[in-house]
Amino acid sequence: MIEQNLIEKVLNEALKSGGEFAEVFVEDKRSSSALFDDGKVEELTSGRDRGAGIRVVIGETTGFAHTADLSERGLLTAARAAASATRASGSSSSARDLETVVAPSPNTVVTLPESVEKERKVSLLIQADEIARSQGSAITQVSARYGDSRRKILVANSDGVFASDDQVRSLFSVSCVATGDTGMQTGRESIGRPIGFELFDQVDVEELAQRAAQRALTKLNARPAPSGTMPVVIGSGGGGVLFHEACGHGLEADLVNKQASVFAGKVGETVASELVTLIDDGTMSHEWGAFAIDDEGRPAQRNVLIENGVLVDYMWDGLRSRSEGRMSSGNGRRQSYHVLPMVRMTNTYIANGETDPKDIIEDTPEGVYVAHLGGGQVNTATGDFVFGMTEAYLIENGKITEPIREGNLIGNGPDVLNNIDALGNDFDMGSPGTCGKDGQGVPVGDGTPTLRVTSLTVGGTAG
Amino acid sequence: MKDELLKTAASIVDQATNGEQVEVVVVHGRETEIRVYQGEIESFTAAESQGIGIRVVNDFRQGMAYAGSLDDSVLEETLEEARDNASFGTPDEFLAIAEPDGVNSISLELLNPELNSFANEDKISLAIELEKSISESDPRIIGVESTDYVDSINTSAIVTTSGISRASEEGGCYLAASSLASDGTDTQTGFGYSVGRSPAQLQIEKASSEATERATRLLGAKKAESGRMTVILDPYVTAQFLGIIGSTLSGEALLKGRSLFADREGDQIGPEFLTLIDDPTDAEAFTATEADGEGLASRKNMLIDRGSLNGFLHNSYTARALGKVSTGSAVRSYNSSPGAGPLALSLVPGESNQTELIQQVGEGILIQGVAGLHSGVKPVSGDFSAGAEGLMIRKGQLAEPVREVTIASTLQRMLLDIQSIGSDLERLPMRSSGVSIVVKDVMVSGA
Known part of the structure; x- marks a missing residue:
């Protein structure tokens, strides 16, 4: 996309006023969509976005600028803007020699x-x-x-990383x-x-x-969802989004570092039922959140976050891992060149269990079976979450009976992790998702086997 | 800048062939975003962005293309793509680029020159001061997760083959902070903000006290008892509900049979004291604008007049298809074709402030925040259920905090059940203003 020697020039320009780290992120994205609605092909839309984001880090401060002008002049101007945004004035340092990162893509594309x-x-x-x-x-x-x-991306930084995807x-x-x-x-x-x-x-x-x-x-024949606290069985593939929102976000190192996570300081502790192993895996072939390199040039990784109920590690991006003197876990992602990368999930899932899902239902006298969850929201500092149920049924006497109309599931992430008392052997991935954080959306996947939470609040309209 | 953008847009429109309708939107934005943490700058973003959106209507078919660049080669490619895309659309006799409708736009002062001249160092100071003020406000505040100063100046131009040619400039800024409070066992979060057209208008004190109060007053929150109760929605919560009600009053929803208020025009859908207005010509509104997304003059539209459903919001397409006139309600960004919806919603405020409303209610619950509203509200059926947190109201006073409760009703029922509207109108960085409202008989489920 851009010659390596120009990238080196831009990195060195960015480091002129004392930057400790500089990065150039170049993106060229083409997209197309077609919408059919109300019996008509309403519209085809084509889009093109192309530009570069440049950041310079000094101490705890990041300076950032972006430009749609990929000429030498445009890139150098942005590099100076990013450097001056750090408010630093120091002596110039120079970037390490660039070395190409080789990362196999988990995805093979047959027909562009x-x-x-x-x-x-x-x-x-x-x-x-x-x-x-x-x-x-x-x-x-x-x-x-x-x-x-x-989306073609190129990432290069002053640590010598030169990567593309x-x-x-x-x-x-x-x-x-x-x-x-x-x-x-x-x-x-x-x-x-x-x-x-x-x-x-x-x-x-x-x-x-x-x-x-x-x-x-x-749902036309569904009755209003009940209200109250009850056992909830979540169907395979239909509820991974709950663990993405209610647990995954709290395991992002940027939130942990600011004590804005219920999981801060709990590595090594039991945070979930021993049935629970939670994994974030950017290498899952052909899954929605998979890629070869993240938006900081790190190869995608499979990261075990919780193993048999014990918190193993958080997810990391470059900025937070550097300050801890460790490696990024390949979770530095950004929506586009217009924004800074953050710690983001990839494909997040609860690993398979051993129980036959039929037995889980039969063993539940009364409750709600959620076949599919919709969007949700979580407060990472408290772990409190809310999700819409888009397809759900009553469980009566160990059987799935009538469909119920939409309502919310309300609960607390850490509580849910501890209250999972049955895990099925029917793991599946769910629908493709877009995860929003700080106004930025990135594609993510999620998955679960059938599982039961002993008690969750169902917020329906039935009295 | 305006002239430059108009020129670029006109140069594309000039390439329209015979019988081809073309609409070009060109935008330019400058943004400063400063985030501080523990007294230091965490990140400083200086950004300049541009974009172009081209819509082509030919033989009653529509195509759209956009690009985040104004390079000559990209402009040509974008026009060609829009033309090509148009050839695949289903012909629809109502598809057309908007025609000038003779309504003059009201001139609004939406760019305060101070915004341009305010020094970066002073912007940084505002954010640092806000963070400090929150940190020192209460011993239970254990941190401020983020404190942001953001400003932007956006210029846009729209030129069409139908003779519309208009450019405008708007600027705004805000301070926002997310606070963390703890009493040793429980942790809660809060937020506070202040919006303005120039940094000098930003109120640190307001943003700080809100951020502190929202987080600390929820400490120790427990689940509420279940039952039907009277609720007071905080202005910020009301604004979120108004946004959803506004979307059900869009001409698009009506046209596609997705509005729960279809065929209800003229019906009494709320109490006498309920008046809902979409008024982008009110310069005080954060999203005030002189023109809508198709370049027609924006105007004041009465949606609910003293409880009676007055009408829907139309862009030129929904108006043509339904035999109405555009209400100047085209909503869009450069990378999408125009939708129809509210630009700056607001309820007409009542007489009592929130404290008085709490006294009047006596027993109930003040809802400070809702979650999952978008997944929980079905604009088609009107059913909603949302997660909520807030404070119980007992004997006319705020009492213990509650969390993990849900409130559920239908939008239709909720409008009818509004008992009172507060006087505390608040401008928010969104398309709706907020005000406290009292709603009776809402299903609250907790434990």
Whole structure:
């Protein structure tokens, strides 16, 4: 993307006023999307974003500037702006010789999306609409979205790192509205992988559309969710987002360092039921949060965070690991060149257990079975979280019975970890997610086997 | 800057072929973002960004392309992509670029020259002072996770083949902090902020006392008892609900059969004292603007008039499709085509401040924060359930703190159940202003 000798020049310019560390992050991202809604191909959109972000670190202070101008002049101007933003004035240091980081990508791309006719992308949408509508006359609205992106990044820093990655992603989602006597209900399904158009050889969009429509139809006959505290069984693949939000964020070193995490100072301690092993793994082939290098040039890693209930380690980016004198865990990510990297998750999951999921349900006299959780929010300092249930059922006398309408699951991350008393042997990854932190979104994956939490608050509308 | 952007936009529009409608939005932004931690600068970002969005309508088909760069080669590529994308759309007779509608825009002073001249060192000092003020305010404050000073000056231009040509400049700044409090066993977080059009308008004292109070008063919070109760929503919480109510009053939701208020125009959907206005011409609103996302003059729109549903918000497309006129409510950024929705929502405030409302309520709960509102509210059915934290109200006074409770109702029910609106109108860095409201009979579940 940019010649190595120009990168070296820019790094040295950034270090002129006494910087201890400098980094150039160059990004060239093309994306395209197509939206089908209300019976029409509404719009195709193409986007291009290209630029560089330069940071300089002195002590605890980071200076940052970014530019869309990738010429020598543009890059040098940004390097000076980043250096002066640190407010430091010291003597010049120089960058180490750059050495190319070799990191195998966990993802292989067969068909670049840009090589595929737009017509074919559009036909997937039409297909999904037809199948969703054929599920019943109660399906009154269908919208479907196709999206792909190709993001080339180059990272170089004054420690000698010179790394690049070519990240391709394909995504497809279907949302349906069903209308009945009880009003309108929605159902959504999505699939995404860090691969090319071959995604659609692996995944049947018709089946996806069918599931989205059925989810909406099921809820038409659902009764209001109960309110109160009760055992909750979370289905395989459908609830990993809970552990991402309620536990994963608290294990990010930037929050831990500021004591803004309930897990601060607890390495080596038992923080969860011994059934629980929590892993963050950026190397999981073809999973949504996988990549070859993170946005600081570190190869992706598999990091065990909690093992058999004991807290093993946090997740680290370059800035926080440097101040602790250790290596980054490959979790330094950024939404785009416009922003600084932070500690971010990749694919976060609870490892498989041993129990037959059927036995878990049978062993639960009364409670709620959550097949699919929606978005959620967590306060990392307290661990308190809230999640929407997008598909859930009552458990009565050890059997999954009636569907219930949407409600929230409310609880506390550390409590949930301790209150997991059954873990299934049916591990699966969930839907592709976008994790938001400090206003930045990055693609992440999550997963769980079926598991039971002895007590969670369900917030429904039934009295 | 305005002229430069207009020129760039016009140069693309000039390339429109016969019968082709083109709309070009060009934006430029300058931002300073300073984060301090323990008296030092943690990060200082000096950023300049630009972007272009091109929308092409041809034969009633629409295509869109954008780029975060104004390089000549990129501009050409973007126009070609937008044209190519248009050829795949389904023809829709209502698709068109907005036409000038003769409504004159109200001139607003949205860029305070002080914002340009304020020194970086003084911006840093503001953030450091705020952090210090919070740290020293209460022994239970154990830290300030982040303290930010942010300002931005945004210039945008829109030029269309239909004859719209307009540029505007807006500036704003804010201070925000996240505080951490502990009583030895329990930890709680809080936040405080202050917004303005120039750094001189920012109120450190206000941001500091809010950040401290929000965190400390929740210490030792327990689950509440379950039951139907009267709740008071804090201004910040009300603003979040207004945003969701506003989205159900969008012409887009109406057009696609996704508004729970479809066919309710003229109906009494709230009490007599409930008036909801979307007014981007109110310069005091953080998101005030002279023009909407299609370049039409922004205007004051009455959504709920003394409890009665007055109408929906339209962009030119939803207006054409529904036989209405645009209400100047196109919402967009340069990288998306225009949607329709509120630009600056606000309730008309009432007479009593929050303390008086608490006295009037007697028994109930003050909701200081909600979580999971977006996942918990179904704008289509109106059902909602959100996680909440706050303080019990007993004998007309704030009492013990509560957490991990949920509040649930439907949006329709909640509007009808509003008992009173406070006088404490607050401008927030979002598309809605806040004010305390009292809602009776809300299902609260705790233990």
